[in-house]
Amino acid sequence: xxxxxxxxxxxxxxxxxxxxxxxxxxxxxxxxxxxxxxxxxxxxxxxxxxxxxxxxxxxxxxxxxxxxxxxxxxxxxxxxxxxxxxxxxxxxxxxxxxxxxxxxxxxxxxxxxxxxxxxxxxxxxxxxxxxxxxxxxxxxxxxxxxxxxxxxxxxxxxxxxxxxxxxxxxxxxxxxxxxxxxxxxxxxxxxxxxxxxxxxxxxxxxxxxxxxxxxxxxxxxxxxxxxxxxxxxxxxxxxxxxxx
Amino acid sequence: xxxxxxxxxxxxxxxxxxxxxxxxxxxxxxxxxxxxxxxxxxxxxxxxxxxxxxxxxxxxxxxxxxxxxxxxxxxxxxxxxxxxxxxxxxxxxxxxxxxxxxxxxxxxxxxxxxxxxxxxxxxxxxxxxxxxxxxxxxxxxxxxxxxxxxxxxxxxxxxxxxxxxxxxxxxxxxxxxxxxxxxxxxxxxxxxxxxxxxxxxxxxxxxxxxxxxxxxxxxxxxxxxxxxxxxxxxxxxxxxxxxx
Amino acid sequence: xxxxxxxxxxxxxxxxxxxxxxxxxxxxxxxxxxxxxxxxxxxxxxxxxxxxxxxxxxxxxxxxxxxxxxxxxxxxxxxxxxxxxxxxxxxxxxxxxxxxxxxxxxxxxxxxxxxxxxxxxxxxxxxxxxxxxxxxxxxxxxxxxxxxxxxxxxxxxxxxxxxxxxxxxxxxxxxxxxxxxxxxxxxxxxxxxxxxxxxxxxxxxxxxxxxxxxxxxxxxxxxxxxxxxxxxxxxxxxxxxxxx
Amino acid sequence: xxxxxxxxxxxxxxxxxxxxxxxxxxxxxxxxxxxxxxxxxxxxxxxxxxxxxxxxxxxxxxxxxxxxxxxxxxxxxxxxxxxxxxxxxxxxxxxxxxxxxxxxxxxxxxxxxxxxxxxxxxxxxxxxxxxxxxxxxxxxxxxxxxxxxxxxxxxxxxxxxxxxxxxxxxxxxxxxxxxxxxxxxxxxxxxxxxxxxxxxxxxxxxxxxxxxxxxxxxxxxxxxxxxxxxxxxxxxxxxxxxxx
Numbered sequence: 001x002x003x004x005x006x007x008x009x010x011x012x013x014x015x016x017x018x019x020x021x022x023x024x025x026x027x028x029x030x031x032x033x034x035x036x037x038x039x040x041x042x043x044x045x046x047x048x049x050x051x052x053x054x055x056x057x058x059x060x061x062x063x064x065x066x067x068x069x070x071x072x073x074x075x076x077x078x079x080x081x082x083x084x085x086x087x088x089x090x091x092x093x094x095x096x097x098x099x100x101x102x103x104x105x106x107x108x109x110x111x112x113x114x115x116x117x118x119x120x121x122x123x124x125x126x127x128x129x130x131x132x133x134x135x136x137x138x139x140x141x142x143x144x145x146x147x148x149x150x151x152x153x154x155x156x157x158x159x160x161x162x163x164x165x166x167x168x169x170x171x172x173x174x175x176x177x178x179x180x181x182x183x184x185x186x187x188x189x190x191x192x193x194x195x196x197x198x199x200x201x202x203x204x205x206x207x208x209x210x211x212x213x214x215x216x217x218x219x220x221x222x223x224x225x226x227x228x229x230x231x232x233x234x235x236x237x238x239x240x241x242x243x244x
Numbered sequence: 245x246x247x248x249x250x251x252x253x254x255x256x257x258x259x260x261x262x263x264x265x266x267x268x269x270x271x272x273x274x275x276x277x278x279x280x281x282x283x284x285x286x287x288x289x290x291x292x293x294x295x296x297x298x299x300x301x302x303x304x305x306x307x308x309x310x311x312x313x314x315x316x317x318x319x320x321x322x323x324x325x326x327x328x329x330x331x332x333x334x335x336x337x338x339x340x341x342x343x344x345x346x347x348x349x350x351x352x353x354x355x356x357x358x359x360x361x362x363x364x365x366x367x368x369x370x371x372x373x374x375x376x377x378x379x380x381x382x383x384x385x386x387x388x389x390x391x392x393x394x395x396x397x398x399x400x401x402x403x404x405x406x407x408x409x410x411x412x413x414x415x416x417x418x419x420x421x422x423x424x425x426x427x428x429x430x431x432x433x434x435x436x437x438x439x440x441x442x443x444x445x446x447x448x449x450x451x452x453x454x455x456x457x458x459x460x461x462x463x464x465x466x467x468x469x470x471x472x473x474x475x476x477x478x479x480x481x482x483x484x485x486x487x488x
Numbered sequence: 489x490x491x492x493x494x495x496x497x498x499x500x501x502x503x504x505x506x507x508x509x510x511x512x513x514x515x516x517x518x519x520x521x522x523x524x525x526x527x528x529x530x531x532x533x534x535x536x537x538x539x540x541x542x543x544x545x546x547x548x549x550x551x552x553x554x555x556x557x558x559x560x561x562x563x564x565x566x567x568x569x570x571x572x573x574x575x576x577x578x579x580x581x582x583x584x585x586x587x588x589x590x591x592x593x594x595x596x597x598x599x600x601x602x603x604x605x606x607x608x609x610x611x612x613x614x615x616x617x618x619x620x621x622x623x624x625x626x627x628x629x630x631x632x633x634x635x636x637x638x639x640x641x642x643x644x645x646x647x648x649x650x651x652x653x654x655x656x657x658x659x660x661x662x663x664x665x666x667x668x669x670x671x672x673x674x675x676x677x678x679x680x681x682x683x684x685x686x687x688x689x690x691x692x693x694x695x696x697x698x699x700x701x702x703x704x705x706x707x708x709x710x711x712x713x714x715x716x717x718x719x720x721x722x723x724x725x726x727x728x729x730x731x732x
Numbered sequence: 733x734x735x736x737x738x739x740x741x742x743x744x745x746x747x748x749x750x751x752x753x754x755x756x757x758x759x760x761x762x763x764x765x766x767x768x769x770x771x772x773x774x775x776x777x778x779x780x781x782x783x784x785x786x787x788x789x790x791x792x793x794x795x796x797x798x799x800x801x802x803x804x805x806x807x808x809x810x811x812x813x814x815x816x817x818x819x820x821x822x823x824x825x826x827x828x829x830x831x832x833x834x835x836x837x838x839x840x841x842x843x844x845x846x847x848x849x850x851x852x853x854x855x856x857x858x859x860x861x862x863x864x865x866x867x868x869x870x871x872x873x874x875x876x877x878x879x880x881x882x883x884x885x886x887x888x889x890x891x892x893x894x895x896x897x898x899x900x901x902x903x904x905x906x907x908x909x910x911x912x913x914x915x916x917x918x919x920x921x922x923x924x925x926x927x928x929x930x931x932x933x934x935x936x937x938x939x940x941x942x943x944x945x946x947x948x949x950x951x952x953x954x955x956x957x958x959x960x961x962x963x964x965x966x967x968x969x970x971x972x973x974x975x976x
Contacts, residue, residue: 067837100905101856105799105849112844116890117837124833149900158848161897165890168881173832175482191471213469220464225457226482227435233477238419238470311593344661345612349555349605356600360646361593368589392975393656402604405653409646412637417588487880487975663970679959701957708952713945714970715923721965726907726958 001223003028008077008084010034010064010122011091012044015192016141019211020088021045023219025052029086032077034062034070056081064091065113067121074125083133084126086222089119090141092194093156100154108155115159119166127170127179134178137222140167144187164232171231180229182221186214187236207239245467247272252321252328254278254308254366255335256288259436260385263455264332265289267463269296273330276321278306278314300325308335309357311365318369327377328370330466333363334385336438337400344398352399359403363410371414371423378422381466384411388431408476415475424473426465430458431480451483489711491516496565496572498522498552498610499579500532503680504629507699508576509533511707513540517574520565522550522558544569552579553601555609562613571621572614574710577607578629580682581644588642596643603647607654615658615667622666625710628655632675652720659719668717670709674702675724695727733955735760740809740816742766742796742854743823744776747924748873751943752820753777755951757784761818764809766794766802788813796823797845799853806857815865816858818954821851822873824926825888832886840887847891851898859902859911866910869954872899876919896964903963912961914953918946919968939971 007024009017012033025031025048033041033048041059048057058080062073078084093111123138130136145153146160164183171181189195191208217235224230236242251268253261256277269275269292277285277292285303292301302324306317322328337355367382374380389397390404408427415425433439435452461479468474480486495512497505500521513519513536521529521536529547536545546568550561566572581599611626618624633641634648652671659669677683679696705723712718724730739756741749744765757763757780765773765780773791780789790812794805810816825843855870862868877885878892896915903913921927923940949967956962968974 100852100902101859103852105853108849108852109845112848112894113841116844116894117840120832120835120840120886120890121837127833145897149897149902149904151901151905154852154898154901154905157901158852158894158897162844162848162890162894165877165881165893166886169883169886169889170832170881172486172881173883173886175484178482180482208471210469210471213472216469217464217472217474220461225454225460227452227454228457228461228479229482230461230478231480231486234474235472236475238422238424238473240419242416242475344608344658345615347608349609352605352608353601356604356650357597360600360650361596364588364591364596364642364646365593371589389653393653393658393660395657395661398608398654398657398661401657402608402650402653406600406604406646406650409633409637409649410642413639413642413645414588414637416637417639417642660974663972666970668970696959698957698959701960704957705952705960705962708949713942713948715940715942716945716949716967717970718949718966719968719974722962723960724963726910726912726961728907730904730963 005029005085006032006077006081006083007086007088008032008034008074009044009088009090010062010070011089012041013092014043015190015194016211016214017044017090018047019215020090020218022047022051023212023215024086025055025057027219028052028055030056030081032058032060032081034060034073036061036063064118065110067117070118070121071125074122078129083129084136086137086139087122087126088139088141088218089122091118095153095156097152100151103155108158111155111159112162116162116166119163123170127174130179131174131177136178137180137182138170139182139184139218139221142183142185144185146183146185168231178226180224180226182230183232184218184221185232185234187234187242188240190214207237209235209237249273249329250276250321250325250327251330251332252276252278252318253288253332253334254306254314255333256285257336258287259434259438260455260458261288261334262291263459264334264462265292266295267456267459268330269299269301271463272296272299274300274325276302276304276325278304278317280305280307308362309354311361314362314365315369318366322373327373328380330381330383331366331370332383332385332462333366335362339397339400341396344395347399352402355399355403356406360406360410363407367414371418374423375418375421380422381424381426382414383426383428383462383465386427386429388429390427390429412475422470424468424470426474427476428462428465429476429478431478431486432484434458451481453479453481493517493573494520494565494569494571495574495576496520496522496562497532497576497578498550498558499577500529501580502531503678503682504699504702505532505578506535507703508578508706509536510539511700511703512574513543513545515707516540516543518544518569520546520548520569522548522561524549524551552606553598555605558606558609559613562610566617571617572624574625574627575610575614576627576629576706577610579606583641583644585640588639591643596646599643599647600650604650604654607651611658615662618667619662619665624666625668625670626658627670627672627706627709630671630673632673634671634673656719666714668712668714670718671720672706672709673720673722675722675730676728678702695725697723697725737761737817738764738809738813738815739818739820740764740766740806741776741820741822742794742802743821744773745824746775747922747926748943748946749776749822750779751947752822752950753780754783755944755947756818757787757789759951760784760787762788762813764790764792764813766792766805766809768793768795796850797842799849802850802853803857806854810861815861816868818869818871819854819858820871820873820950821854823850827885827888829884832883835887840890843887843891844894848894848898851895855902859906862911863906863909868910869912869914870902871914871916871950871953874915874917876917878915878917900963910958912956912958914962915964916950916953917964917966919966919974920972922946939969941967941969
């Protein structure tokens with residue numbers, strides 16, 4: 001049912017981005033990956049190409065901390081492959097745990113730029129076309145930090161809260177135009193390289209979400225019929241002791 | 245992937261129950277429908293049989309207001325068709341809108357019996373087997389009333405709140421045993437006969453959820469890989485002006 | 489400002505009930521305590537009498553698991569002292585931690601009777617008079633379990649969820665008649681005898697809420713001016729590592 | 733109990749700021765008002781002076797869109813009057829309703845600067861001293877938009893979501909040091925000049941919150957004993973038909 005449609009992934013690094021590229025390519029979609037460096041998206045692009053060699057998969061430059069760059073990157077995707085049916089905003093800033101008193105204004109601004117300002121800019125680049133075609137989907141990758149303040153990572157929590165506000169506002173504003181906006185919250189660690197590194201000795205594979213499994217639910221969101229959409233989705237592994 | 249598995253639906257009336265029976269039968273599953281009268285499940289049973297004539301679909305008696313009856317009905321399903329892989333608890337009490345001061349203790353008890361006590365009893369009938377087999381899914385049909393008090397239907401809200409408490413508690417208790425418990429909230433009216441009747445002149449088909457579309461998300465929940473489960477799912481039509 | 493008004497406390501045992509009785513007596517209110525045995529309320533009644541000897545404090549019989557008993561007990565308070573201005577529903581069932589599979593239908597019914605059916609019955613006994621007088625307050629003592637399922641105490645969670653549904657529904661239905669309904673959630677252990685016993689070696693006084701401090705916020709809720717009411721209040725000690 | 737303590741209000745305009753200044757001055761506190769122009773705080777300062785002529789009330793310059801300015805303004809308050817016991821962050825940007833597609837990146841950045849970056853900067857200016865003195869309170873004025881996306885005011889919703897993330901993170905990080913951080917949500921329109929103007933013909937005094945009444949709950953938050961703190965407070969008038 002998704003054959004020939006176009007999926008653009010902003011922030012297609014080596015973790016979830018690779019699984020998303022593979023999953024949507026396997027559905028017969030053309031997958032465009034956008035990031036600041038071509039190397040950053042290389043693994044995701046390869047995954048799409050290997051999965052579905054006939055798809056018109058491609059890399060385009062975009063810097064998610066620059067709204068104009070997002071706009072022009074996504075415009076290039078549309079010029080090259082056609083209208084974007086699915087936009088996945090999957091960026092991730094580097095973050096370090098620190099007490100709130102040590103967070104600088106510039107650190108906070110940088111992550112807000114990525115998670116809030118960029119999130120809106122990317123949506124603004126594709127939603128007018130989706131409205132014109134009476135259909136389209138925007139999915140934001142998010143985290144439990146969008147629902148709960150964090151004593152050790154205030155900047156990340158503030159930004160993810162803000163992202164959820166963006167997603168809900170867009171969802172409410174454009175649903176009746178056929179645009180499905182969803183906020184996918186991972187209530188867990190992902191089994192990807194960066195997490196293995198961050199967690200060090202605390203890492204347990206069985207207690208993380210497999211990114212291919214996570215990507216399957218992105219596909220489900222994309223394929224939901226419009227009379228029964230989900231707007232806020234949570235995902236956690238069976239081993240997670242969830243408190244929310 | 246679900247071929248030959250067993251789905252039991254408690255409360256398979258003429259609305260969503262029919263769509264659920266059809267959807268899971270189409271996946272190659274054996275569908276057992278349980279209700280107080282065979283006539284009450286007849287439409288759902290027919291839907292399963294017509295969709296997949298080779299499935300061992302069947303009706304069994306169960307009264308959801310009687311824990312013992314739920315237990316024996318579900319035991320009969322397992323004796324007849326095999327272990328239940330998916331239990332859907334989809335009961336619905338009759339309800340009338342009235343001011344909270346007019347709700348009687350017996351009305352409140354009756355709906356709590358159905359939505360809370362029965363919900364636990366049904367789960368208790370199948371979860372031990374699921375634990376023994378390291379896998380299984382329980383899905384509760386719920387509503388926005390599980391999240392928000394209602395000035396016109398206190399009993400329904402109190403019961404749905406309670407149901408959500410049951411679902412969350414079970415989900416947390418047995419996830420690590422491989423049992424996936426989900427609470428599916430419909431944030432909308434369903435396009436089914438009872439709703440058309442209740443809404444009367446206010447009914448607008450385009451503003452309701454199609455039960456077949458809703459059933460697709462039940463299927464998705466059932467098929468989610470265990471490293472990335474959703475426990476609380478909301479569904480609403482694209483036309484819904486949601487406030488939550 | 490509360491001088492001469494009438495406060496009825498259902499479930500005025502040795503813990504928070506004593507502090508509530510003392511706090512409202514100190515405001516010049518007449519305090520009626522209701523429980524199944526006079527001995528059960530003796531400490532609360534004494535606290536009120538010692539704090540304000542001139543108040544018409546009294547004990548009345550009520551069994552919170554019996555709606556008719558709640559109704560007649562509260563009617564006796566009004567006959568003896570005058571219209572009830574503040575009803576505090578502060579009951580507590582005995583509970584034992586156990587896996588959800590071990591919770592019996594009767595255990596679940598018993599706690600629903602106390603926390604949901606009784607909660608409505610008590611409100612129904614006083615709200616008509618409050619509406620007639622265009623003012624009055626109903627406060628429910630609740631817990632974090634009203635917001636989060638519990639893998640070790642499903643029955644308590646289901647009941648507290650249900651209680652919250654009752655409180656929200658009443659609040660919405662009767663606010664415009666001048667009736668203020670509030671749900672006070674203690675996100676912590678209380679420094680009272682039963683908790684010391686339950687927690688045993690894990691008990692740390694500094695990590696519990698002082699019941700006199702908790703009672704002060706009940707007073708604040710009662711005295712809030714009607715143009716700025718709170719309906720859901722959370723309380724936790726400064727030492728609590730809260731996750732919600 | 734608050735006699736002689738110091739309250740600093742950032743954003744003390746003609747509405748709620750005036751009531752806050754009056755309320756805390758009446759408790760015997762020294763009230764410092766901070767804003768970009770002295771004229772902007774004139775009414776609040778007068779209210780404090782008239783209420784309690786002996787208090788050392790004063791105006792200090794601060795631009796809430798400039799972290800350094802907030803820091804130096806609050807430092808001047810402490811130099812002039814003494815350590816700040818209570819900081820109220822009560823800023824408000826001008827806002828216009830518009831579709832999300834029309835919100836510019838700069839508009840979004842401006843409100844994030846005020847509601848998120850400024851909120852953290854102001855807290856950082858006072859919390860180290862509060863930790864050193866083992867006590868202090870920070871209250872953020874917020875709105876229902878912190879809980880729900882808005883199809884007509886995405887920027888405001890994103891910013892208030894972010895503010896809530898800041899408040900929760902600070903609350904969790906510094907509670908155990910004696911610092912009480914609270915997020916007060918007004919789930920209603922306020923009876924203040926700007927709202928009367930914005931609402932025009934839709935304005936109904938009886939359906940708004942009186943700012944003096946709102947200020948009383950700020951006082952209550954400030955005076956809560958530390959063993960039973962509230963961190964998230966909602967306020968709405970009795971006439972509000974709340975949906976959350």
